Amino acid sequence: MRLIFPYKGSFNGTSFEIQPPNTSFHLKNVRPFDVLENRARGGQRPGLKKMYVDQISGDTNPITAMCSVTVII
Amino acid sequence: MAKIDSYDGITAPSAPYSFISLTSTGAGWAGETFIASQTYYITSVWFYLLRVNTGGILTVVVTTVNSATDKPTTTVLGSSTLDVSGISTGYSWVEVPFATPVKITKGTKYGVIAKHNITNVIKLGCTSSDAVYTNGHGVSTVNSGSTWTVISDVYFRVYGSYSPPSDQRYTKKLVAIAGNSLWYESVAGTMSELTASSGDIDTSGIVSIFEAYQKVMVCDISGFKVADFGNKKITTADLGLNPPHPGTVLTGDTSGAIMVVDYITNLDGNEACIIYGKKVNLNEFSSGETVTGTNDDETSVSFSTNAAEVGGPFWYDWTVFGGADGTHSDYGTMPSTAPLGCLYRGRAVIGGSPANPNQWYMSRQGCMFDFVFTAGDAQSAVAGNNADAGELGDILTALIPFKDDFLVFGCANTLWYLAGDPMAGGQLNELDLTTGMFGPQSWCFGDGGTLYFWGANGIYRTTIPGTPECISQMSLPSLVEDKNVSVSTHRITMIYDRIRVGILVCITRVEDGSNSNYWYSLKTGGFFPEVYPDECGAFSLSNYDSTDTTYRKLLIGCNDGYIRTFDEATKSDNVGATDEAIDSYVTFGPINLGKDKGEANIGSIDIVVAGGFTGGSKSDSNDIDYSVFTSLNAENLKEQLDAGSDPRISGVASISGPRGGTNRRTARGVYACIKLGNNTVAETWGMESLSFVINKHGKVK
Numbered sequence: 047m048r049l050i051f052p053y054k055g056s057f058n059g060t061s062f063e064i065q066p067p068n069t070s071f072h073l074k075n076v077r078p079f080d081v082l083e084n085r086a087r088g089g090q091r092p093g094l095k096k097m098y099v100d101q102i103s104g105d106t107n108p109i110t111a112m113c114s115v116t117v118i119i
Numbered sequence: 120m121a122k123i124d125s126y127d128g129i130t131a132p133s134a135p136y137s138f139i140s141l142t143s144t145g146a147g148w149a150g151e152t153f154i155a156s157q158t159y160y161i162t163s164v165w166f167y168l169l170r171v172n173t174g175g176i177l178t179v180v181v182t183t184v185n186s187a188t189d190k191p192t193t194t195v196l197g198s199s200t201l202d203v204s205g206i207s208t209g210y211s212w213v214e215v216p217f218a219t220p221v222k223i224t225k226g227t228k229y230g231v232i233a234k235h236n237i238t239n240v241i242k243l244g245c246t247s248s249d250a251v252y253t254n255g256h257g258v259s260t261v262n263s264g265s266t267w268t269v270i271s272d273v274y275f276r277v278y279g280s281y282s283p284p285s286d287q288r289y290t291k292k293l294v295a296i297a298g299n300s301l302w303y304e305s306v307a308g309t310m311s312e313l314t315a316s317s318g319d320i321d322t323s324g325i326v327s328i329f330e331a332y333q334k335v336m337v338c339d340i341s342g343f344k345v346a347d348f349g350n351k352k353i354t355t356a357d358l359g360l361n362p363p364h365p366g367t368v369l370t371g372d373t374s375g376a377i378m379v380v381d382y383i384t385n386l387d388g389n390e391a392c393i394i395y396g397k398k399v400n401l402n403e404f405s406s407g408e409t410v411t412g413t414n415d416d417e418t419s420v421s422f423s424t425n426a427a428e429v430g431g432p433f434w435y436d437w438t439v440f441g442g443a444d445g446t447h448s449d450y451g452t453m454p455s456t457a458p459l460g461c462l463y464r465g466r467a468v469i470g471g472s473p474a475n476p477n478q479w480y481m482s483r484q485g486c487m488f489d490f491v492f493t494a495g496d497a498q499s500a501v502a503g504n505n506a507d508a509g510e511l512g513d514i515l516t517a518l519i520p521f522k523d524d525f526l527v528f529g530c531a532n533t534l535w536y537l538a539g540d541p542m543a544g545g546q547l548n549e550l551d552l553t554t555g556m557f558g559p560q561s562w563c564f565g566d567g568g569t570l571y572f573w574g575a576n577g578i579y580r581t582t583i584p585g586t587p588e589c590i591s592q593m594s595l596p597s598l599v600e601d602k603n604v605s606v607s608t609h610r611i612t613m614i615y616d617r618i619r620v621g622i623l624v625c626i627t628r629v630e631d632g633s634n635s636n637y638w639y640s641l642k643t644g645g646f647f648p649e650v651y652p653d654e655c656g657a658f659s660l661s662n663y664d665s666t667d668t669t670y671r672k673l674l675i676g677c678n679d680g681y682i683r684t685f686d687e688a689t690k691s692d693n694v695g696a697t698d699e700a701i702d703s704y705v706t707f708g709p710i711n712l713g714k715d716k717g718e719a720n721i722g723s724i725d726i727v728v729a730g731g732f733t734g735g736s737k738s739d740s741n742d743i744d745y746s747v748f749t750s751l752n753a754e755n756l757k758e759q760l761d762a763g764s765d766p767r768i769s770g771v772a773s774i775s776g777p778r779g780g781t782n783r784r785t786a787r788g789v790y791a792c793i794k795l796g797n798n799t800v801a802e803t804w805g806m807e808s809l810s811f812v813i814n815k816h817g818k819v820k
Contacts, residue, residue: 048810049707049793055645059593062709062753063790069594072760072794074650075703078643079619080805081687082729082738089729089740089805090703090797091638091647093689094655097672100310101680103298108632109676111296111326112661115303115335117348118289 051088053078135244150232152255160220165276167244175237191230197221315434325458343437386441404428451490477512529556561611614660625657632656632678704796722785726772729805741802749788
């Protein structure tokens with residue numbers, strides 16, 4: 047028997063005995079497109095990396111808002 | 120490119136009046152100083168010269184000039200080289216292009232100096248004396264610029280453009296708020312604090328920021344601020360009789376600088392005032408010059424500056440025009456606070472004030488500083504709320520502009536939308552009366568303009584106009600109950616990931632950053648639960664359209680003050696100084712192994728991990744841990760997984776051989792689950808295929 051990665055994601059809306067095809071009742075930190083080749087075969091989600099080395103406010107304060115502004119040069 | 124500064128009254132092959140020979144490196148350089156007639160970028164420098172010998176490289180530099188000695192300094196603003204083999208042996212104009220243009224400023228003196236690394240190869244053409252060109256001097260040095268001698272003026276041309284020779288006409292700056300201050304991207308990749316904002320924002324409650332007219336408007340629970348990136352600032356100690364109006368054009372009588380007024384701090388005649396405006400030419404206002412203009416009511420503006428023009432970014436109170444001291448209401452009145460804000464049809468829209476949480480306010484179209492609600496023209500400021508006639512109106516939770524066509528009002532229990540402009544025939548309509556919107560950031564637009572949001576029963580989507588549909592209802596029926604979210608304890612943020620084509624829904628506990636999130640794949644229509652380290656708990660999200668592709672990412676404003684992004688090449692989650700493993704798993708099943716609930720053995724599991732064989736052209740997966748659970752009851756499998764029970768079969772599939780991992784052990788049951796995963800730092804995985812063999816037995820006795 048061949049199993050396909052549950053690309054339709056989490057599904058908790060039916061009885062356990064008839065889990066809908068291509069869904070899973072127990073998964074975490076996976077995505078349907080793998081990070082290695084971006085193919086629909088499933089795998090771990092991409093990791094989180096710092097985009098800027100600067101710590102906003104210089105301390106462990108949450109970044110409550112972000113936006114960008116266009117400036118004519 | 121145009122010739123902008125020069126002394127070039129000679130045509131090849133005419134012989135110049137005199138010449139100066141360039142001698143070898145450091146011994147004999149020569150050139151001309153000149154006063155820049157405009158502010159521009161030098162793209163090439165020309166000299167009238169000839170080659171008397173072969174070999175070597177001609178170097179041309181642009182230097183600053185010491186104002187005290189009136190001689191070039193050793194500060195090189197830019198340099199360029201030219202192989203002299205192509206230079207004629209007769210006098211001609213020779214161009215030395217600058218690959219990196221050099222910006223020079225109007226009225227400032229610079230030097231253009233020629234050097235050659237072989238003695239007596241190049242001769243520069245000169246005039247008869249130093250007095251011919253009145254904006255500079257011919258200069259030469261025999262000691263690498265330590266001392267300079269004035270010589271006859273050297274023929275030269277400086278070509279340039281008034282802007283960098285690039286297709287880029289704008290830049291983007293990321294703005295982030297944390298710890299009661301505003302930070303911005305001072306140069307690509309570097310975030311710097313806007314110093315004046317330090318301690319001037321209240322981040323203990325809702326903070327909304329939005330872009331408007333090259334500014335970032337800031338709304339928090341204590342008031343309103345502006346981070347101004349586009350305007351220039353001039354100041355006066357005496358505004359004169361008539362203050363300028365919004366949009367009045369001001370001209371510096373001496374400098375010729377021109378500014379369109381955007382905001383001023385004071386309306387009182389003959390008092391000090393700060394004027395912010397959009398410059399329309401490169402000339403700069405100087406200190407002490409008279410500035411004049413004419414208002415739209417034909418009154419004359421005239422005042423003297425007491426300082427030279429200053430560039431931004433600036434940080435100041437967002438008040439009505441001229442109302443910084445709080446004594447003027449000529450341009451209306453803003454509510455004392457309103458922590459929700461957005462830009463719609465050129466109007467600033469604010470709302471959610473504690474005093475009137477159902478009320479929204481819109482500024483005049485095109486002017487963020489005009490809140491005169493009684494003007495009554497098609498562009499005037501306007502205020503309102505969202506309710507059927509006679510009702511109070513629901514509490515505003517989010518303001519969502521959709522292009523300039525619709526403005527959605529997310530409310531605590533209902534949704535409304537404004538079609539068009541409220542002062543030009545716009546209509547307020549109900550979008551849905553059965554669901555509201557969780558918070559100011561718990562929405563996003565996805566593909567094709569579809570609005571996704573967190574509502575009463577989970578995650579919804581709708582067109583505008585349209586009928587909201589709860590898309591999590593079937594797959595995650597207990598989502599709201601399970602998450603038990605409250606606006607006082609949680610923040611929900613959502614964003615469209617246009618690269619990976621999905622919606623990221625982040626549910627973060629504000630107290631500690633702990634989180635549970637969902638990736639909704641628009642390609643497959645499935646929800647995928649995700650958990651990030653507490654340090655990475657999302658408090659804000661932004662799709663940053665940086666002009667630098669390195670930073671053009673989906674950005675996550677995290678609990679620990681860092682801005683992060685998803686990266687396919689990153690196999691762990693960064694938590695500051697270290698990385699943390701991603702605990703990832705997926706469970707297949709329950710699989711009914713036999714017909715009519717008959718028992719069977721599951722065995723000979725074959726897992727092919729992604730990447731082909733070890734090495735090769737395809738990226739290799741790290742190991743995949745697998746485990747098999749069996750039971751006579753399907754629901755019991757979930758209980759086993761939740762309880763962390765020992766599996767019947769377990770192992771590791773790796774890429775080391777032709778087969779990732781084949782396990783011939785068997786496990787018996789009616790139902791089975793197979794769990795794949797990895798929880799190792801600096802590792803990631805993908806699967807190519809999963810298969811197994813079933814050996815059926817009889818019915819359960």
